[in-house]
Amino acid sequence: KAGVTQTPRYLIKTRGQQVTLSCSPISGHRSVSWYQQTPGQGLQFLFEYFSETQRNKGNFPGRFSGRQFSNSRSEMNVSTLELGDSALYLCASSTSGTGGAYTEAFFGQGTRLTVV
Amino acid sequence: AQKITQTQPGMFVQEKEAVTLDCTYDTSDPSYGLFWYKQPSSGEMIFLIYQGSYDQQNATEGRYSLNFQKARKSANLVISASQLGDSAMYFCAMRGPDSNYQLIWGAGTKLIIKP
Numbered sequence: 001k002a003g004v005t006q007t008p009r010y011l012i013k014t015r016g017q018q019v020t021l022s023c024s025p026i027s028g029h030r031s032v033s034w035y036q037q038t039p040g041q042g043l044q045f046l047f048e049y050f051s052e053t054q055r056n057k058g059n060f061p062g063r064f065s066g067r068q069f070s071n072s073r074s075e076m077n078v079s080t081l082e083l084g085d086s087a088l089y090l091c092a093s094s095t096s097g098t099g100g101a102y103t104e105a106f107f108g109q110g111t112r113l114t115v116v
Numbered sequence: 117a118q119k120i121t122q123t124q125p126g127m128f129v130q131e132k133e134a135v136t137l138d139c140t141y142d143t144s145d146p147s148y149g150l151f152w153y154k155q156p157s158s159g160e161m162i163f164l165i166y167q168g169s170y171d172q173q174n175a176t177e178g179r180y181s182l183n184f185q186k187a188r189k190s191a192n193l194v195i196s197a198s199q200l201g202d203s204a205m206y207f208c209a210m211r212g213p214d215s216n217y218q219l220i221w222g223a224g225t226k227l228i229i230k231p
Contacts, residue, residue: 033218043207043221056216088159092219102149102168105219107161 004093006108013115018079021111025072025093032074037088049074081115088112118143118214122222129198130230137193137225139208148212150191155205203229
């Protein structure tokens with residue numbers, strides 16, 4: 001069974017540009033969550049999608065957005081990039097988010113974004 | 117609000133020794149899940165073990181076990197017979213209704229296994 005696949009693995013972008021990151025969850029998993037990891041802030045929740053609907057959102061500005069397709073693949077978009085957006089972006093898939101306190105989340109290898 | 121505290125920023129352990137990584141949590145939810153993840157330098161977050169708040173037994177997965185002390189709100193990870201490949205960051209996380217079932221993370225512990 002294939003794991004969670006994130007593409008690309010590495011990205012270098014310039015301030016002001018926009019970027020799109022992709023995540024393919026484990027087959028059969030309908031929940032996809034995105035997290036930002038930085039040395040200063042640690043791991044922070046961005047948003048969660050379930051069956052093509054955003055179900056939860058963290059405290060990030062509107063420049064961060066996402067969507068989920070009918071095959072459960074998800075994309076995350078960041079517009080007008082800032083230096084502070086440099087981070088490791090991790091995607092997690094699980095069978096269920098809400099109601100799933102006991103549900104493991106499985107992560108991809110992450111996309112390391114550097115904004116210069 | 118839910119909170120996870122990992123008080124050990126870093127640890128050095130001799131190969132083949134057992135190691136305990138500390139994790140305390142705070143929540144008002146009666147039902148919640150506790151998780152441990154390993155993150156090697158490659159960046160991938162690898163799921164290790166989970167404990168449900170209503171589980172009577174401590175969870176075990178191979179060399180990993182979770183020392184769950186509910187009254188003390190403690191969920192320490194124990195790695196038996198450590199190996200060089202265990203060197204990584206280790207994160208404790210939890211989720212429940214209070215966090216809308218999203219994972220709340222500790223700051224992590226960097227574990228280095230010495231040969």
